Amino acid sequence: MCRFVAYLGEPIYLDTVVCTPRHSLVRQALKAEEAHTVTNGDGFGVGWYGDRTEPGVYREVMPAWSDENLLALCATVRSGLFFAHVRAATGGGIARTNCHPFRHGKWLFMHNGQIGGYAGVRRALEAQLPERLYAARRGATDSELLFLLALARIETGVPPADAMQGVLQDTQALMTGLGIAEPLRFAAALSDGRQLLAFRFASDDRPPSLYVGRRADGHIVASEPLDGSPDAWQGLPASSWVRVDEDGVTLHS
Amino acid sequence: MCRFVAYLGEPIYLDTVVCTPRHSLVRQALKAEEAHTVTNGDGFGVGWYGDRTEPGVYREVMPAWSDENLLALCATVRSGLFFAHVRAATGGGIARTNCHPFRHGKWLFMHNGQIGGYAGVRRALEAQLPERLYAARRGATDSELLFLLALARIETGVPPADAMQGVLQDTQALMTGLGIAEPLRFAAALSDGRQLLAFRFASDDRPPSLYVGRRADGHIVASEPLDGSPDAWQGLPASSWVRVDEDGVTLHS
Amino acid sequence: MCRFVAYLGEPIYLDTVVCTPRHSLVRQALKAEEAHTVTNGDGFGVGWYGDRTEPGVYREVMPAWSDENLLALCATVRSGLFFAHVRAATGGGIARTNCHPFRHGKWLFMHNGQIGGYAGVRRALEAQLPERLYAARRGATDSELLFLLALARIETGVPPADAMQGVLQDTQALMTGLGIAEPLRFAAALSDGRQLLAFRFASDDRPPSLYVGRRADGHIVASEPLDGSPDAWQGLPASSWVRVDEDGVTLHS
């Protein structure tokens, strides 16, 4: 179980969300509250959009709490749309290529959860990738694969939220067909640099937690509330997704 | 607060102590029980004696639990005298040069605890180092400095245990003289490749925990018992030290 | 173009071959002589057999010349059969999972060269892997894939050298069928812990260099001679392979 946070709004320094809050993501790395796995020390990553189409990404295998580069980066980079993620590895090994967020062209993606029985379903899922995206795999995680599967649909013209949901449905069907009993669990964020989509889903009744928070200058999607104010944070229902863009937040459930 | 373990006895694979036990050091890295700081993810190190005089050392800034090199090393290296340490940084930054154990010639040293108000006393302590050991400093920790201060005395012929205790007394006196209120806390292990010395000390009434355990093939000194057997582990009293060598364990308190 | 060295003989310290010689592997990392790419600084690895069936492996993304852990390891680990490799990345990214040698059970493998047009042929090659080996992929290199393809044949009872050669022939045929003009180049070492097999091959007339050297206590297979003695080193002809075991060296060409 990993922890993540995404922001869309007025440009702010990354540390405003990633490092400073009482229950910031860097704090959650050391001591998450709404997760089985308390420690998320198996690497981390941040991704941020600037003036160019392609976002910046910084990923590292150290724990977020001990990386001075991360602090310096978050204290000096300002962005109106950024992702941050701390990892508790469930598979795929500790490597930068397995750290979130994943980037492909203008797209960013990060994920908390897992494909149950992944070893048994990985091959069938990878076989669905078109040639160019198949060659784009860099790591060994189920997360990167789900991202590329969604991109494959998006590239054929499917709207991003439909693409992501279609991948989840088909993956669940594939798992059922293969007799895999472990669940598919999925909390994730996806962006093209203009809008932020976030998803909460599980094939059983235990989807990973996901919240939307309101700030004066924008919105946050996070695995756990970053502070204690009960009004500011709204939990997403299971099997729902939200779109955050300049018009605000739209919940689809 | 860090956690460590040291072994002296018949040659065994490092993983016997470091990775395999129910409450092994690698487990303690993720979830220590007898420490303020639950997570010890700020790097780790192992040191082991073989046929050569100088011990081998492997130190890394990643958490012990996520490093495949550590698992492979511990599964293939066998030694009759070795150290292992997981770090929760109190100062000095996350760098290999700040990871324990420290090596100097044939000597290995590792430490759990700290010099209170270190920034204020560091300079006076470093001034006590003879030229060659002053130049040997590689990192920025109080631990490395205490090690070199002990070596400075050992090189003049003082017995190792006396040297270490002398450094502690003089450091405490220096702290008192400078009006430093924070305590000096010290659990540590020191070896020259033949004997293993372990120390438990504090200037207040809260020295870090330290245990000696008996195995069929040797003895273990550890911050916490590695398993639940109440008979096998004996806690060291405060202000005591033990010598472990081929003749067994001798407690000095 | 990477550089590598393998040793089989009386147990010796790894540094005897890896660090000490005038033109040791660590030196070759900084300044190779018989390669297009002078610098091999994109990670390294060592693998060594001991008493257990499974070999130890230490792989790191830093250059070999700057890693103190490597020096310490090579100075204290002794083995009668070991591999060492320095990498100049041609693809797959800089990650430990892409560093050689690769290990699978009792097997070690390392490679210098590449599959031309790999992005176009990767999928077809991966499709040949049986389920369990498909799930064993950790990185993104052509080298790891060639290793697993050979293991797939070995597990069905094909002798290792035949398996490796069969993979090369079939891969070349596949590349030709797909109209890939770039060559397949391959210098590699493979071991099961008892024998050492080394291969030199190319689909064009420029196979990577490979030498066998004789020492008083054993044999070395290396990308480049480790010292200047003209008598001790014998270059392998193109399209040949050697077996090194306790009976000596057998050349097959």
Add this chain to the structure above:
Amino acid sequence: MCRFVAYLGEPIYLDTVVCTPRHSLVRQALKAEEAHTVTNGDGFGVGWYGDRTEPGVYREVMPAWSDENLLALCATVRSGLFFAHVRAATGGGIARTNCHPFRHGKWLFMHNGQIGGYAGVRRALEAQLPERLYAARRGATDSELLFLLALARIETGVPPADAMQGVLQDTQALMTGLGIAEPLRFAAALSDGRQLLAFRFASDDRPPSLYVGRRADGHIVASEPLDGSPDAWQGLPASSWVRVDEDGVTLHS
């Protein structure tokens, strides 16, 4: 011998200078032309000023050419004043804390060269540091020490260029007094976020190379010209320094 580049002018993406030019710093890391040491693969760093007083810093022990984080950072961060450095270690070990640029408050510093016989003079130099700067040492390099010695003078009101030159003179005098025959060599850049100072000095007749280049949008100080245009680059004479600010370049020799 390291290589570095500094820029002051209109805000530009870091990659414009660090990664893109034909002979960019990343290229120099792999193959420097005007240096004894061809390969500068022992870590690197970038530092950049933004809206806040304190600059951002990213330092890593991998070679610059293999770090994807560096590429992504340089492609997305824009700054009107930044430093970049690739290291060929002469001492102090491979650690982030030994990588340039060094930061202290609003100050950035990077260095190419060395204090000859450093082990013999280190202690006397460190003794000159005031308490607070003494405690600020994080690594073990002569470069960090020279930086802190200059800051010690600056904090007493000495103009930065005078402070730096005073440190060089006094260090050279100290070396002479101690009978150190090895030279003091020094090419360096220093900034407070508004102006860029660069120095070229040696106690013998071989100061490290240093150039000032003119771009349409600003000025560059670099160890080696970043491209082949002979008009755009001007070599600094030995024992000189330049100030680059919004008024242009002023040479002092």
